[in-house]
Amino acid sequence: MAVTIREVAKAAGVSTAAVSKVLHGRGNSVRVSDVRAAHIREIAESLNYRPNAVARNLRIRRTHAVGIIFENFGSFANGPLYYMHLFEGVGGVLFKNHYRMTILAEIAHDDVLSSLGDGQLDGVVWCKLTRDPESLALIHSCPIPIVAMNAPAPTVPTEAVFVSCDNEGGIDLAVQHLVALGHRRIAFLYERQELDTPDRQARLEGFHDAMKARTGVDATAEDVLEWDWLLPEFSGWWAAKPPHTAIICWSERTAGNLILQATSAGLSLPGDLSIVGFDSTQYCETTTPRLTAVCQPIYEMAAAAATTLLAMIDGMPPIQSSFTFPCTFDVRDSTTTPRSPLNAENPS
Amino acid sequence: MAVTIREVAKAAGVSTAAVSKVLHGRGNSVRVSDVRAAHIREIAESLNYRPNAVARNLRIRRTHAVGIIFENFGSFANGPLYYMHLFEGVGGVLFKNHYRMTILAEIAHDDVLSSLGDGQLDGVVWCKLTRDPESLALIHSCPIPIVAMNAPAPTVPTEAVFVSCDNEGGIDLAVQHLVALGHRRIAFLYERQELDTPDRQARLEGFHDAMKARTGVDATAEDVLEWDWLLPEFSGWWAAKPPHTAIICWSERTAGNLILQATSAGLSLPGDLSIVGFDSTQYCETTTPRLTAVCQPIYEMAAAAATTLLAMIDGMPPIQSSFTFPCTFDVRDSTTTPRSPLNAENPS
DNA sequence: ATGAAAGCGCTAACAT
């Protein structure tokens, strides 16, 4: 069907080795004179030769393709924009380096090994890899390098590299901001469905630490709100006149839904309730009020992940086994001074 | 390095053909007894054998991977959500059929052929393929099947299949809606940067047709607004007291930016100006006011594209060379009756 | 500088 290197060689009256060298420039044990090279190129062109990458991949044992695993590909478009940026950031680096990016849909753990070990991928970026023993075992027996994004670095050293943001530090920025505005009773909110998400867990821990550090008092169970997906619990919670004047949401999207619920419950935002989100994307500009949020440097993180992965593929041992990026804080319109600071520092 | 089918065969005392048949179930000229099969499986397991897909791909000349080309991958996250849905829709079908999806970044036309003809892809979904002769030539010489999404079907028949929505019909729904509300002077808005986008062109044509049909008068040049990316022209335009009472935006994101500009210029929406977008995603729920918009059935379109492509890969000639899906209309809060219908039908 | 030939790991026709 397609014209092969052999046919080009025959037509040009040279060996396949010469054609390979000239057209693909690989190998250094073969030398071809300029005239011959030009001739070969001409023949190849006229025959409309297209190199077969699959054959080459088999031979050199490299595909220049890396996989990217999302745990929930199906809800990409309605999920946080965060994923998209991550995706773009990784893709940007890969494409610049002439790698392809292959999406691996949510796959059963059993299938992962066969997917990652079938020779089609040179490496993989794994988003939200969990820390359970099963995953660690998997990392261990995986024949290609892995970089995990937004996953907590495991306590035992592994072959994989972990890239994430400083979730605790990010939440501390949020608490700091709210406390500076005068808030004392602050709640932390997440969806029941996100219970297992490593980032959520880290942020909750950060919340406890920060509350202790910034207000001097420990957060209690009633300061932690675990609600359902679209936060139907809100109106009941608000009706019970909670002492809180601000809510920190574990994610951007959660904050968006909270704004929706609060608005439709008749609250005036941010006067009645200050709201902070996590992840500061374009999305935060489109909510009303615009969402104040912790910002993780997604593009830098994605670029670090991809760059490190490519280095590993090239056989260089990673410099670090984990990278943690500091967060920043973007103040927008969803936070303000509390209407009535319940636990003001200096009640006169 | 990795254990091959040959080593399994040797360890099990059988032929490679037997191993291949048992483990991968391919070929029908080979029969293996149950006991032998069980034994082979056992050996393979104990040797931790992993089939090499690259070798198999070379042999069977199939990769079970399809490519997806976006013209502007880099601005995915900040672009219209439309792309994401498309992406998910295509991916959903592919994954269900055990195909992989490979992202092809914006590539120079010269590179396209080498990318699509290198044997690594069984087919490709091409988003926003333009209709120029160059692209048509490319389609013609492309060795794998192509499905074009949201591209106008060319007038001359091609090997590719085209999937798009009825842009004209969609715009007509918008005009109908506005006219029913009492609007007579309606503008059509797009960004200068989108000049070449086929969808935009089709929608503008649809605008002209619909205005003629629904109001009886032709739209003029001043009814067509070609502004810069973030619509900085808005305030000047509005200050000049244009006769228009409504604007139809070529895209969802354009409409969002228009809302931002109008709001910051002090307009009260939708009272001062009715706004309609194109593409009705989650994004339309997050603007203030919520965006009334034409809705194209993206998931169905994506599914049709992917399904058709897979059929073509399997050698079945496509039933149709183009699929056009009807649009629907989602009324939200960004449209209302005009404050003062300038050209009311029956001025008393 | 150039060519011959041996595989990469797998599949499938063919032979037994």
Place this chain on the structure above:
DNA sequence: ATGTTAGCGCTTTCAT
């Protein structure tokens, strides 16, 4: 029912 073998298209070592 099972084994032998010839490739898929390319790279690369080794002779010349």
